[in-house]
Amino acid sequence: MSELPVVVVGAGPIGLAAAAEVLERGLEPVVLERGSRAGASVAQWNHVRLFSQWSELVDPAAGRLLEATGWERPAAEDYPTGQEWVACYLAPLAAAFGERVRFGTEVVGVARRGRDRVVDHGRDTEPLTVHVRHADGREELITARAVIDASGTWTNPNPLGGDGLSALGERAAADRITYRVPDLGDPVVRERFAGRHVAVAGSGHSALTALVALTAVEGTRVSWILRRGSVGATFGGGEADQLPARGALGLRAKEAVDAGLVQVVSGFRTEAVARDEQGRLVLRSGDGRTVEAVDEVVVVTGFRPELSWLSELRLELDATLQAPVALAPLIDPNVHSCGTVYPHGAKELAHPEPNVYLAGMKSYGRAPTFLAMTGYEQVRSIAAALAGDHEAAGRVELVLAETGVCGGAGLFDEPAADASSGGCCGGSADPELISLSAPSTDR
Template sequence: MNNALPVVVIGAGPVGLAAAAHLLERGLTPLVLEAGESVGAGMLQWAHVRMFSPWEFTLDRAARALLARQGWQAPDLAAFPTGGEVVARYLKPLADTPQIRPHLRLGARVVVVAKQRRDRMKDAQRNDVPFVVRYEDATGEHELLAQAVIDASGTIDNPSPMGASGIPALGERSLASQVFYGMPDVLGKHRERYAGKRVLVVGSGHSAFNVLSDLARLSRQVPGMQIEWAIRRPSLQRVLGGGENDQLRERGKLGLTIRQLVNEGVLRVATNFHLDRLEKTAGGIVAHGDGKALPPVDEVVAATGFRPDVSLLSELRISLDPGTQSPTALAPLIDPNQHSCGSVRPHGAEELKHPDANVYIVGMKSYGRAPTFLLLTGYEQVRSVVSAIAGDWEAARRVELVLPETGVCITQFADEEEAAVQSSCCGTAPREPEKNVACCGGPAKESVSACCAEDEQAKANGSAGCGCSTTPVTPAPARTRCCAA
């Protein structure tokens, strides 16, 4: 491999630019290709949304060092920025440093990455040839060679559909003009679209919480609004998060706010609702699922998450988990069907590597379809990945991060989850007692509480812990599904 070639970074968001800063710190040459016309183009799609991570958890160490050399003054580390403020006060100054500016190309959309003269079938000398990166800009198609590729392109351009089967609900595409995917600026540029309207929000994550909170504020200013909320879970207990136990205070407060709005009747929630069909009627859009129909609405907000587009890596040999679509070794750490107790164990190049050496998916895209990604996670990923590309595997394997807890454990809601399985599947076996629980991949414990106690002690001793779960933490856990043959 020609070490004089650049390392191509796909995407100029926070994680992509952090990767560039770490590459420069290691004496490597980055080339950052950003499809948008601005750095942080993905964040600008939700520029109005205030993050629940303060500035302290929003800035990368290597990026801050680069900015400090230019006289940049850090914001108040305890303040909570909006997406737009992160772009304006951090990403744009970072991109404008003399170290990064020559290595950044905006309006350059990567369309495919391959190995030079080696399609995915060819074995011979595969790891000895460079990557071919093809991209498009205003002048046409271009190709360049790279010694490594870091894909930090995110997922925001690929929203998940609302249908409960993972595909668009019947009628969803034909009603596209009345469906907004993501987080509309309800109190700003999209105000007229929602003021005085009947609105259905579909989704149970923090994106949905932000939209619901803004709609509730708008409803206090404009009479006649009706806010419906549909979630698939059988209750709100787990959905609303850890509240005061959440170590990210603003994240916990958001869940408490939504709980209060539901209790006050400002939001009308339909639990255990699996959307199958959207119907346009004379009275409005009616959502159907589980033999039920929700009240008609004028607008629908699909806050149902995003999916990775891995088509641009289709000629490479990459290993993705079949469920989460994240790198295979990362999946058991982030899979919401298995991972619990809030924190994801810090991870890096070992968990993110693929059969083709020196290609890495990082940032939000590395989580595939799994939720709860934090910028701190992405910064630790690129620190480790860049160390590996530089050949320093000792640093790559070293953990340099402890993540904040959500205050929620899956085991708190075992009765709720079991009830959902038995009502929607054919399982009728009694629930097993909580014993012989695998804890952090180690010896079995007698109970979940014992496992959690060990996890908490690990954290008290300065380790990140690994969460407590009734599912063993292993590199490739077996996936069980209801009624599996």
């Protein structure tokens, strides 16, 4: 199988980094992207400014590949927007790969050639088959020596319902619910939220971003829906945060709450969504409480992996987080301490299915503690393992700024749990996407 390519699923930051690491190791990558451009998911939050600097957002191998083309590295200390990340890094990187990156190509299944997941014989010697569907409906079968799934979780947001499923009536109210931080710089979007009662559901930095942005819109009333028992340490580390932009976001959100610009509704697990006589929404929790006369709902409760097209592979995933079992205890937001993401790579990301890896945000399953540079280190290790350099694959080094993430809802339901959190700790975050944005739209 040495002549076969390494198929990378997704042309986002981690997928393109994986391709760069693989290519630098002398292997041939093929990147399959469902969207029409590099960083298609990033482009959907292009108005948001990251809280990571450029120095943390360029994969080392990708940087070397780009510099060979005459690319100029952005100023290390600057904080790019999603749009700038795509335009100044991801798009040029995809272009540097040429035809190795294929757009409009959706992966609909991966299997072992001639074997479904039940068959043992020949699994170690047969290549992988990647089933794809092109934008024009044409189907294709690609044979691969390995598959790195870096497709992320962006297209699969968590619902409003407090039990992990859509609340009753949530789908019927889809015209009033958005699962992304709104781009209030867009006049049409701003008009939708201006002067309205907006409920923001979520406790991570995406929620804080939405709160800060919406309180700057004239006449808008904001209710903050929290499943946890109290605000507690949701605002994060503040000035002690090793990512200053993230700390500043938490401080601005706290100021908005303290100033009475945001009504906090804690311990509220949405069970149903209905419409009143005026057509406005009424949110009802499992304990019978309601939030009434809501015009719009912004649901930013995290994301989850899409695993259906991997069903014929033998994956070993944690029952709780849906992350690789060896990685799950290292990233579990219910017990994970600030800045203690243990260095991990190919060993922790391996599955019983040979040469199959989930990388990037997808590897974290439902855990929200991911940072881009974590993914870069993952794919460096994976590429080394695929190239047979097991010493380099095991030499995983990762130093992260304190993440501000010390627990998930499992620890934060009770006020006492919040009170015991350390000073740098905060609520669940979506670190690859969270940031400070342009004026008054911080995320």
